[in-house]
C-alpha cells in the first residue's frame with residue numbers, strides 16, 4: 001500500500017515508517033519538524049534496508065518500500081490533498097500532535113489548534129481526495145483517573161488535561177466523518193511508548209524530554225544530575241506510580257495490523273495498546289541500573305497533581321480483533337533497547 005504518515009519524523013511515527021518499509025509499503029512522511037527530525041526518516045530507511053538485507057539472506061523478506069519526507073503542516077488541506085492524489089495514497093496514519101500534558105494546561109490554544117485544528121484540515125483533505133482509511137494515534141489520556149484497572153476501551157472517558165481532551169475530541173470527530181463521509185478509522189490509544197528500534201540507530205529524541213525511561217537513561221549518561229521520583233506514598237507496593245510501558249516496535253506492529261483490518265473493510269473503532277503489566281518508577285529505575293551496570297541518582301519529590309497511582313491497559317480487544325501480541329514486553333528488554341540508542345546518541349539525532 002501507499003501510506004501518508006503524518007508526523008512520520010517523530011518518535012513513534014519513524015518506527016512505524018521503518019516497519020511499513022520493511023513490509024514493502026511506500027511511505028510519504030509529512031512533518032513540520034516541530035518536534036520531529038528529518039534524520040529519523042533517514043534512519044528508518046537505513047534500518048529497513050539493513051534488516052531487509054539480513055532477511056533476504058535468509059530468504060524471508062520482499063523488497064523494501066520507498067520513503068520520502070515532505071516538510072509541511074498536517075492542517076494544510078491543499079497540501080495534504082495534493083499529496084494524497086499525486087502520490088496515489090491508500091491510507092493515512094496520523095501521529096502528528098503536540099503532546100506535553102503540562103504544556104497543554106498552560107497553553108490550551110496551541111493544543112486545540114495543532115491537534116484538533118490540524119485534524120480537521122487533514123480529514124477534509126481525505127474527503128476531498130477520496131481516501132477513506134485512517135489510523136490515529138490516540139492516548140490513554142482520554143480516560144482520566146481510572147475507576148477500574150486494567151483499563152478497557154469502554155472505561156469512562158473523562159480526560160484531566162487539555163491534551164487528553166483534544167485526543168478525545170478527535171475520536172468524536174472521526175465518528176462524525178465516518179457517518180457523513182465514510183472515512184473509516186482505527187484509533188490506537190497508546191499507554192507509555194518506550195524503547196527503541198533494535199539496531200540502536202533510531203529512538204526517542206524529545207526536547208524537553210518528559211518520559212521516564214529516557215530521563216533515567218539521560219541521568220545514567222550524566223546529562224542531568226538526578227531523577228525526581230514524584231510521590232512515594234501512592235497505594236502501590238513500593239509507593240511510587242505504576243505505568244504500562246509498551247515497546248515502540250510493538251506499537252508499530254499494531255499500526256500495520258490496524259491498516260490491514262481497514263483494508264479488509266473494518267469499521268471505525270478504537271483499541272488500547274499496552275502490555276498489561278504496570279511497572280513502578282522504582283522498578284524502572286532498578287531495571288535501568290541493572291541494564292547500565294551502575295547506580296542512577298534519584299531524589300524523592302512531592303506528588304504531581306493529576307498523576308493517577310496506576311495506569312495499566314487491558315489490550316484484550318486488540319489481541320482478539322487485530323491479532324496483536326506485544327512480543328517485547330519485559331521491562332529489561334525495553335530499557336536495553338532504549339539504552340542502545342541513548343548511549344550511542346546521547347544528544348539524539350542532532351549530534352548523534
Ligand SMILES: NC(=O)c1ccc[n+]([C@@H]2O[C@H](COP(=O)([O-])OP(=O)(O)OC[C@H]3O[C@@H](n4cnc5c(N)ncnc54)[C@H](O)[C@@H]3O)[C@@H](O)[C@H]2O)c1
Nearest residue numbers: 007009010011012032033034035036074096097099137193
Ligand atoms: N510517546 C508516547 O508515549 C505517546 C503516548 C500516547 C499517545 N502518543 C501520541 O502518539 C503520537 C506520536 O507521539 P511521539 O511520542 O512520536 O511524538 P513526537 O513529538 O515525537 O512526534 C510527533 C510528530 O508530529 C510532528 N508534528 C506535530 N505537529 C505537526 C503538524 N501540525 N504538522 C505536521 N507535523 C506535525 C512533529 O514534528 C513530530 O515529528 C502523538 O500524537 C502523541 O500524542 C504518544
